[in-house]
Amino acid sequence: MAELKFIGGYPEYMRELIEKVNSTRAQRKDYTPPAMTPQQREEVLQVHPDFAPGGKRAISIGVNKGDIGPNEVIDLLEAYPLVTPKEIDISNVDYEVDLLIIGGGLAGTAAALWANNEGVATEKILLVNKLRHGDSNSIMAQGGTQAADRANDSPAIHFIDAMGGGHYTNKPDVLKGLVEDAPYIIHWLKEMGTIFDKEPNGDYVERWGGGTCRKRMHACADYTGLEELRVIIDEFRTRGIPVLEHNPVIELLTDGSKVTGVVLWNLETHQYKIVRAKATILATGGFGRLHIRGFPTTNHYGATYDGPVIAYRAGAKLLDTDTVQYHPTGAAYPQQIIGLLLTEKLRSMGAQPVNVDGEAFVFPLEPRDVEASAFIRECYVHDKGIVTPTGMRGVWLDTPMIELKNGPGSTAKAFPGMIRMYKRFDIDMIKDPVLVFPTLHYQNGGVETDPWGCTNLEGLWVAGEVSGGVHGKNRLMGNSTLDCLVYGRRSGMSAAKYLKNGAKFGKLSLDHVDRYVKMLKDAGIKPERKAPIILPEYRGKAVLARMIDL
């Protein structure tokens, strides 16, 4: 094959297709395809990866036996531990703390600060993280954080929006906590020094999110997660709370039922260490790196579902394992950024999905599952997608429409991060459309939580994306960073209260793992598969074929 000639980041043949998009833009400016009827929605959802045939099965053992989930998730729940209990000596304790926090995204970091505020001494806390403190899904949140603070809005309206968006499967009392604390969370972030976007009159800039009936999205340009997280991490550091990076948890320890500590594994030295804790908060985030149904993902490198895997072995109850959130607009071109997120806010500000013929084919702000399905249908059923040099298909997101609708300079002001990403690959998204296709985005379900982050296990709390219940089977944009901060705070406060009431250290054992292994064997599951996987595998096939572990 001859070298492709590139003009402004696109090969010639794609350039020609872009001309079609350019030629219809003026007509499309005042035309938006109508929103789908409930029946049309149902029809298009048939091609959604959650509903398309195959890809799922029931869990065969444990608390949630019989529940359905994606094969990639069930594979990990039905996997053997990385080390057998016999191989580890848990009698030598390396760290003894009152409160252990697993995971340092927004949820874990907020939990540490609020436990500290509520009286747990700095040196009695330990936060452990798989990668660096802050390498997380949280740091990538672009769009914003919901909070019903304006006069025409209320926490009750926020509640109804989220309930409908979650198809009425949210746990009502947990959702109430989310929406009621939201205005306070924005206030707290501001007091810590977070810089939210402001209107010239001093009001917060508040925008639409898909599925809301009020504008309540608070943002920090398209770096919302980065700004919120670096502020609370800075607070965490300046308070001197102990942290251990590159030390993932590979197993919980229990006294048979209560959670009493963990086993850590140093990624660099491969040494294991034992932590004994009176209370443990699990905040390990999501599962995008499982590449469910072979989809690319928006998630960070360590999003591998470790938390639910180890908690399930200890007897924690899971919720809503059957649904996965795919974001409609992942990058489909160029190759280097496939799967990375293009925030929903682009569509809130006018960017239109367009097919190969330059036609607008779908209402831009359908719920995420519907919008994603419409893109898949356009590419693979109607055959109106654009094929990339690597054989992927996608539809255009007509980003130049943003300037046309909001005036010159509006894109640069709202999306500095996006513009920068495309510029690195020679694409100017202010002038040219970008190519998109659905990408694996969010773990809707998780370890079942209550209004204070408590699980069904004593000594174990959950917060953030790893938890299940608050969003039900589908999350709305801007409710997840909020979830992390609200339930990070609440779990930290609840654990602090538990400690104040005289919680004691418990016996350390891996009895629950022995029991789980027996169940696996009884169910006839082969021992090859091990979990948690900790990091995904992307090394070249040629190298792996000739690799020996010495």
Add this chain to the structure above:
Amino acid sequence: MEDKKDIMQIIADANKSVTTGIDSADIEHWVWIHIMGRAYQVPAGLTIMQAMEYAGYKFITSAGCRAGFCGACATMYRKEGEYKLQTAMACQTRVEDGMFLVQIPFAPAQEATYDITKEPYAASTLLEHYPEIARCVACNTCTKACPQDLEVMDYIQDALRGDYKKVAERSFDCIQCGLCAVRCPAEITQFNVGMLARRMYGRYGMTEPEYAKARLTELDQGKYDKEFKKLLAADVEELKKRYAAREREAD
């Protein structure tokens, strides 16, 4: 209409190289790169991060978000035959033939301790916590090193003058990769200075809208308790009705 299961298979196949690692059989164009001095042939068009993985490196440090937001993948390189030492984020930069690469997974940097609620919002506060900013020789090396293309030297000058707003604006897109600090001849940790300045500006330099404060008072007074009691008692049919009856505010 193509079979739905097939659609899923076609999509999975098209994404194979980004979800499971690269098979050399699929590659037509190649380049040579040097990872810490050792030469490897890798597919053209990958990011530095993907290329190193292709070559057999499994990242345990120097990789985080893989999307240009976390600053974990700071990289320095020099190209064959060039004198210039360049910087990049490995997850956001295409490999080029003849790159000599090294990762900088960690920037040893000192951070001041402070309690943001007690710091005076005065021009001298930044200088007190980071006195070394006065040693800036205005060489502009930090600006040249910044993979986010920020005006780093300028925000250090702003910091010296105690202009919080300017520092906040100029440093806002900082991903704390540390590349400016490791290159700085005056040993300044620019990203930490920016962090303190932004927090000071966010807390003291910006106001909180009255309506937001009013909502907090309402919540304290239990204004929504009654309504929530009803919502928590409502069955799905009732909730559906309320959802359908929502009125969307004007655009």
